[in-house]
Amino acid sequence: MEAKSNLASSFSIESPRLGEPFLLTPGPLTTAYSVKQKMLCDWGSWDADFRDLTAQMRSELLSLIGDTKDEFDCVPMQGSGTFAVEAMLWSFLPHNSKTLVLSNGAYGSRIVQTLARIGRNHVVIDKGDYMPPRGNEVAAALEADPTITHVVVVHCETSSGILNPIKEIADATYSAGRKLLIDSMSAFGAIPLDMTEIRCEAFVSSANKCIEGVPGFGFIIARKSELRTSKGNCNSLSLDVHDQWVNMENTGQWRFTPPTHVVAAFVEALRLHRKEGGVAGRGARYTRNRDVMVEGMRTLGFETLLKDRWLSPIIVTFFNPADPAFEFGQFYQLMKESGFIIYPGKLTVADSFRVGCIGQMDEHVMRRVVAAAADALKQMGVRDACPPQSALSERAKLAA
Ligand SMILES: *Cc1c(COP(=O)(O)O)cnc(C)c1O
Numbered sequence: 001m002e003a004k005s006n007l008a009s010s011f012s013i014e015s016p017r018l019g020e021p022f023l024l025t026p027g028p029l030t031t032a033y034s035v036k037q038k039m040l041c042d043w044g045s046w047d048a049d050f051r052d053l054t055a056q057m058r059s060e061l062l063s064l065i066g067d068t069k070d071e072f073d074c075v076p077m078q079g080s081g082t083f084a085v086e087a088m089l090w091s092f093l094p095h096n097s098k099t100l101v102l103s104n105g106a107y108g109s110r111i112v113q114t115l116a117r118i119g120r121n122h123v124v125i126d127k128g129d130y131m132p133p134r135g136n137e138v139a140a141a142l143e144a145d146p147t148i149t150h151v152v153v154v155h156c157e158t159s160s161g162i163l164n165p166i167k168e169i170a171d172a173t174y175s176a177g178r179k180l181l182i183d184s185m186s187a188f189g190a191i192p193l194d195m196t197e198i199r200c201e202a203f204v205s206s207a208n209k210c211i212e213g214v215p216g217f218g219f220i221i222a223r224k225s226e227l228r229t230s231k232g233n234c235n236s237l238s239l240d241v242h243d244q245w246v247n248m249e250n251t252g253q254w255r256f257t258p259p260t261h262v263v264a265a266f267v268e269a270l271r272l273h274r275k276e277g278g279v280a281g282r283g284a285r286y287t288r289n290r291d292v293m294v295e296g297m298r299t300l301g302f303e304t305l306l307k308d309r310w311l312s313p314i315i316v317t318f319f320n321p322a323d324p325a326f327e328f329g330q331f332y333q334l335m336k337e338s339g340f341i342i343y344p345g346k347l348t349v350a351d352s353f354r355v356g357c358i359g360q361m362d363e364h365v366m367r368r369v370v371a372a373a374a375d376a377l378k379q380m381g382v383r384d385a386c387p388p389q390s391a392l393s394e395r396a397k398l399a400a
Contacts, residue, residue: 021339022361024369026158026186026315027081027208028215029359031269035213038268043260050260051252053267058248060270061219064279066194073227075245076219078259081185081206083239084218086114088204089152090234091241092181092226093120099150100125100141100178102133102169105159106346107183111152118235123148129347130160130305130317131398135168142176155184155203156191156312159346160305161354163191163312170198179226185209185218186314189273190283190358201226207262210282210314210358213269216262286313289357289366296370297355300377301385305352307398313357315343319387320351326382328353334379338372350391 023030043050058074065072077084089111093099099120101112104127115122125141127133133153142148151173156163166182173180182203184193189210193203202222207213220241222230227245234240238256247255276282290313294304297318305317320326328344328351335342345352355369377385 021336021341022365022369023341023359024356024361025341025343026354026356026358027206029208029212029356030361031212031214031265032272032360034272035265035268038265039214039261041261041264043264045258045260046253050258050263053263054248054254054258055252057263057267057270058219060267060274061221064189064193065221066196068195071223071225072195072221073224073245074219074221075227075241075248076217076254076258076263077239077241077244078217078254078256080215081204081209081218082110084204084206084220085111085183085185086118087218087234087236087239087241087244088181088202088220088222089114089120090118090236090239091220091230092202092222092233093150094233095120097149098122098145098147099152100138100145100148102138102151102153102164103127104131104133104162104164105129105154105157107154107157107159107185111154111183129349130157130162130310132162132164132310133169134165135172138169138172139176142172142178148178150179150181152181153183155182155187155193156314158186158315161312161315161317162306162310163187163314166193167198170200174199186358187312189279190286190313192279192283207266207269210286211266211269211273212359213266214262216259217266283313285362286357288363289313289361290316292363293355293357293366293369296367297373297385300370300374302373303387303392303395305347305350305395307395310398315354315356315358317345317347317352317354319391320345320353321377321382321385322388322391323382323384325380326377326385327380330380331376334376335372338368338375340369340372349394350387 061074062069099122180200184203188205206218208215230242343354
């Protein structure tokens with residue numbers, strides 16, 4: 001009963017393996033061989049060839065956001081994804097702003113922590129580990145406090161894998177006349193973020209998530225109107241998006257040493273993304289990865305933390321089995337010996353682990369992941385991977 005997805009089956013995995021395991025993790029992730037190969041060349045950061053590469057990258061990223069792309073610009077920022085999130089928040093939240101943070105996991109908490117560090121006034125709706133923030137809650141909070149100027153949300157909260165309902169949150173924000181900023185780190189490139197449908201002032205993602213590049217920089221896609229008025233907001237020199245933008249517009253260069261090899265690899269990753277059918281093609285492969293993997297894991301008795309409606313095609317959280325013979329450290333090691341690096345859980349409510357669906361992997365790889373899990377359970381003497389009853393009743397609280 002395996003329906004064939006045309007997009008997924010026409011895409012060939014470009015031999016990512018050099019004998020190393022597949023990374024079932026949400027970035028760094030398994031990259032194509034041709035992406036790695038592009039890093040074998042040195043570039044002068046001031047040279048016209050590298051400036052062209054930067055310009056090409058910025059324009060290709062903008063081509064992924066739909067017809068309103070002329071109203072936006074793309075500003076790359078050195079560092080890991082968190083640097084780009086901090087740069088976005090610091091640059092687009094004015095000194096006198098007040099932000100409503102919608103938090104439901106580790107990356108939402110990190111945004112709260114960042115706002116505290118940079119001294120921006122904020123309030124938080126904390127939904128715990130995995131409940132989605134809803135449009136009506138946002139509307140009510142904004143109505144109750146007219147001094148709130150901005151809302152910030154994480155698109156796919158990678159700590160649980162939940163896909164937050166970004167459209168209803170954007171609608172609630174703009175109906176109330178406020179502005180939205182999005183951390184779309186682990187979603188952009190695989191989940192549609194069309195600026196004609198979902199309104200926001202800016203969002204951020206990075207090189208090593210769904211575009212399947214290697215780590216080294218993030219990028220902020222922002223409304224030009226917002227970029228123009230952001231001058232003077234950011235107290236950090238290196239994280240100032242306005243300065244980086246103005247400099248890049250004027251000279252074509254990054255302000256400080258760019259991760260040249262990473263940019264070259266990323267442009268190749270963008271070529272593969274386009275070849276696969278862009279956001280739709282990439283999203284289809286990841287969805288297939290998730291469906292095959294989740295179905296197989298459920299056959300073994302594993303259960304997902306989230307109900308199907310909230311499962312992202314990015315990463316899936318599974319409860320640890322109740323069987324006392326199960327021990328995560330050993331499970332991890334056995335999976336690694338089979339060639340798969342999985343990811344520990346990040347929940348406070350129940351013991352769990354995570355399996356990523358992103359990177360150079362297809363459904364055939366995912367079937368091998370399930371077979372490896374079955375084998376690991378057998379070696380550990382776990383008969384059935386079903387979770388404890390307490391975990392399932394916790395999940396029952398999750399909104400339908
Ligand atoms: C990966 C990720 C980040 C950035 O993490 P870094 O470790 O700094 O790259 C931020 N937000 C989300 C939702 C992420 O998945």
